[in-house]
Amino acid sequence: MRKNYLIIGGSSGIGAELVNRLAIKHQVIATYYRHPVESNDQVQYVEWDALNEDADFTFIPDVLHGLVYCPGSIQLKPMTAFREQDFIMDYRLNVVGALRILQKALPALKKSGSASVVLFSTVAVQTGMPFHSLVASSKGAIEGLTRSLGAEWAPNIRVNAIAPSLTDTPLAAGLLNMDTKRQAMADRHPLKRIGTASEIAGIAEFLLSDEASWMSAQVIHADGGMGNIKTN
Numbered sequence: 695m696r697k698n699y700l701i702i703g704g705s706s707g708i709g710a711e712l713v714n715r716l717a718i719k720h721q722v723i724a725t726y727y728r729h730p731v732e733s734n735d736q737v738q739y740v741e742w743d744a745l746n747e748d749a750d751f752t753f754i755p756d757v758l759h760g761l762v763y764c765p766g767s768i769q770l771k772p773m774t775a776f777r778e779q780d781f782i783m784d785y786r787l788n789v790v791g792a793l794r795i796l797q798k799a800l801p802a803l804k805k806s807g808s809a810s811v812v813l814f815s816t817v818a819v820q821t822g823m824p825f826h827s828l829v830a831s832s833k834g835a836i837e838g839l840t841r842s843l844g845a846e847w848a849p850n851i852r853v854n855a856i857a858p859s860l861t862d863t864p865l866a867a868g869l870l871n872m873d874t875k876r877q878a879m880a881d882r883h884p885l886k887r888i889g890t891a892s893e894i895a896g897i898a899e900f901l902l903s904d905e906a907s908w909m910s911a912q913v914i915h916a917d918g919g920m921g922n923i924k925t926n
Contacts, residue, residue: 696719696720696721697720697721697759697760697806698720698721698722698723698755698757698758698759698760698806699716699720699721699722699723699758699759699760699761699762699902700722700723700724700725700754700755700758700760700761700762700795700799701713701716701722701723701724701725701761701762701764702725702742702744702761702762702763702764702765702791702792702795703725703726703727703744703763703764703765703766704722704724704725704726704737704739704762704764705724705725705726705727705729705731705739706729706863706864707764707861707863707864707865707891708764708814708861708863708891708894708895708898709724709762709764709895710724710891711891711892711894711895712762712764712895712898712899713737715895715896715899716899716902717736717737718736720736720759721736721738722736722737722738723737723738723739723740723753723754723755724737724738724739724740725739725740725741725742725753726739726740726741726742727741727742727743727744727765738753740753744765744786744787744791744792744794744795745783745786745787745791749794751795751798751799754798754799754802755802756802756805757802757805757806758799758802758803758805758806758809759803759806759808759809759810759902760809760810760811760812760902761795761796761799761803761809761810761811761812762811762812762813762898762902763791763792763795763796763811763812763813763814764814765787765788765791766787766788766814766829766833766865767784767787767788767829767865768829768865769784769828769829770825770826770828770829771825771828772824772825773827773828776827776828780828781828781831781832784828784829784831784832785831785832785835787832788829788832788833788835788836789832789835789836789839792813792836792839793839796811796843800847803847803851804850804851807850808850808851808904808907809850809851809852810851810852810853810854810901810902810903810906811843811847811851811852811853811854812854812855812856812898812901812902813836813839813840813853813854813855813856814833814836814855814856814857814858815833815834815836815837815840815855815856815857815913816829816830816833816857816858816859817857817858817859817915817917817920817921818830818833819833819834819837819857820857820915820921821920821921833857836855837855837857837913840853840854840855840911840912840913841911843911844910844911844912845911848910852901852906852907852909852910853910853911854901854906854909854910854911854912854913854914855912855913855914856894856897856898856901856913856914856916857913857914857915857916857917857921858889858894858916858917859883859889859916859917859918859920859921860879860888860889861888861889861890861891861893861894862888862889862890862891863891876888882920883917883918883919883920884918884919884920884923884924884925885918885919886918887918888918889916889917889918893916894916897914897916901914
């Protein structure tokens with residue numbers, strides 16, 4: 695069955711990998727921010743800003759089988775180095791942006807009869823890490839939202855989240871821009887490497903599929919073992 699999927703933040707990183715996977719068999723609408731991407735027969739690209747309160751939502755199709763919200767940010771600093779506005783803006787991007795698109799897409803998700811939503815958290819919610827107060831705060835809210843909406847929207851809309859550790863994407867480029875940094879980051883993980891966008895996109899593709907139809911309100915930890923394994 696050919697389905698309609700909406701990927702918010704589908705122009706780079708994990709979102710782009712997921713778009714490529716889904717477009718093989720399905721119709722995909724993907725949003726970008728600042729960097730235009732040309733539409734094709736399988737993918738309609740739309741400019742959309744998660745922080746714009748006057749954003750247009752006319753690109754949402756009448757029937758929607760799945761929605762993935764990919765936008766996020768990585769700012770690692772001591773808590774005292776952040777301003778109150780930094781926390782507010784991060785929450786707006788990670789949580790309010792997701793809520794706004796989910797509210798607008800809900801009628802289309804309901805019409806499909808069986809839909810799936812995938813959100814993104816981080817390993818730093820489960821595992822306390824220095825300098826992660828900003829991202830862990832907003833992504834912690836995403837985990838709460840995942841479980842709450844999973845209950846509220848059952849049985850016809852499933853809601854799950856993925857909580858990766860550091861993944862090799864443009865968003866993480868500043869943390870992986872030197873061989874020494876990359877090796878140090880890899881060594882922090884029990885599996886001794888950095889995750890790839892393709893690996894995380896594969897998990898998202900599974901959660902969208904009918905093969906995951908018995909899963910909802912779950913937070914899937916794809917973190918190289920960091921969240922549960924100590925090797926030293």
